[in-house]
Amino acid sequence: SEKCNDGIHETLADLSSFQLEKVLHNNTNRKTVCLKGKFAAKNGDALVLLEKTAFAEENLTGDSDYFTKASSLEKVFHNDIYGNYNYFPKINLNTVKATIIHPATEEHFLKYSQQNCRIIDETPEIYEQVVLPQITSEQFDLNWVYNILEHKSESDRIVFEDSDPNTGFILLPDLKWNGEVDTLYLLAVVHKRGIKSLRDLTGSHLPLLKNIQKKGIEAIKSKYGLDGNQLRIYLHYQPSFYHLHVHFTYIKHEAPGILAERAHLLANVISNIELLPDYYQKVTLPFVVRENDKLYKKLKV
């Protein structure tokens, strides 16, 4: 597209033009790393997020190249029945997932840098007086979401669509997902605009929420074979973008963002609103904020 003329995504074939400036984050548990740098002869900063991929079940069969001479072992030491090795799988079995953002903004770097966090018990008053004005002033760019909803981009990735303007949604793979069922991660993005987060949900949204629950489960069952009770279906608070969306992940996959301080299960959200239609306007919602986030500085005052 025209917006991409100075972009790098049309031609990039390796990282030899990447000039590393800083390691922003190295998660040794998840095996991810986040790098800041520039691409030679291109304007703007770049963010490169690398993630070792999980082992794909379909490659874990007796005839895969994991179990041929194409993948070698190098012994580190052994002790009795226990042996420790470095293993070098054939290159196509050992992918790293790379997400490259260019040009990237300060907000992108902040989002991916490792930082100390605090839990804020957000009362309705704190939401109205501090959080909502901050969200409004930041004016997050939602064009990429509208591109999806208008079929201007990623339309070939759509897994399911219900086009009803009030209760409809588009279900598509999350950017973090590589497509293996083991790590299934889809997002339902609602067609209706202007619902920022959990805080905006009332009794009037029950048909929307129940429709996402029912049809999202059906679509995943039919395409990927998982039952509804094998899915973790949830919303984030705070979300990473303020256009209502629901996460679907495989229960056995420990996806990022599924901790109690951030993820709210859809079944419980629906039940809360059924008990009290203005539940989300009245309840205290804890959320996690980074210490050097603008929002945390405002909350401390």
Added chain:
Amino acid sequence: SEKCNDGIHETLADLSSFQLEKVLHNNTNRKTVCLKGKFAAKNGDALVLLEKTAFAEENLTGDSDYFTKASSLEKVFHNDIYGNYNYFPKINLNTVKATIIHPATEEHFLKYSQQNCRIIDETPEIYEQVVLPQITSEQFDLNWVYNILEHKSESDRIVFEDSDPNTGFILLPDLKWNGEVDTLYLLAVVHKRGIKSLRDLTGSHLPLLKNIQKKGIEAIKSKYGLDGNQLRIYLHYQPSFYHLHVHFTYIKHEAPGILAERAHLLANVISNIELLPDYYQKVTLPFVVRENDKLYKKLKV
């Protein structure tokens, strides 16, 4: 050594003689996989544990082969500034750690096997008709809890005690905690008996819950120096034992049992009961159960 005469660790150079029988466990978060099988012409079962390695900081420099043509990129798609790629680092930069146990025993296999789980959306009816009778019939032994409350055991481990029979509790280190502040994990066990879980909590328990919140935070601040907003304070549903207790963990420690499908933040629990004193008798509470658990078999009927 003599014990290794029939062993495999003297000569193994690849996995081509490994005969895969079963994938015991695939952790897509940590990128580990655990395999059961045999080695051709060798007696006994083998356990092969593979783990993708974390990115090594010493390789994250401008002159490493991560950033030369030796490591290639393959575009999956792009949308605006965001690009998604498969990345193939040079083979020696992309090691997998292999631990091989041979011959391995049944205990090794049990230790490394994963069980499949399901999410149950527990309505009040399901609780009354299926879950409560099951909890009651199992008659969990709570003597170890009463021993703590009566100072018959672990009294030297007590970090703080409020001995009030209605609002009091004992705060002590969780058994999983090694004592480092980085992984801080304490439990508050209430003195009052007969409160099984979240489901039993009503407006009458607000003084108890608020007392645990206030004095638990104060005790941890004074002994370990952490602020209240650096603590994840939560209850489990289902709990691992049916005597009310509250978990305190350091927010930056990803302790076991902090996922959205199991952990309920105390601040939110208090707010729910303030909004609706019988909230926990009316709400739908999702929880996770293993497929081969008795409870799951009863829930399926």
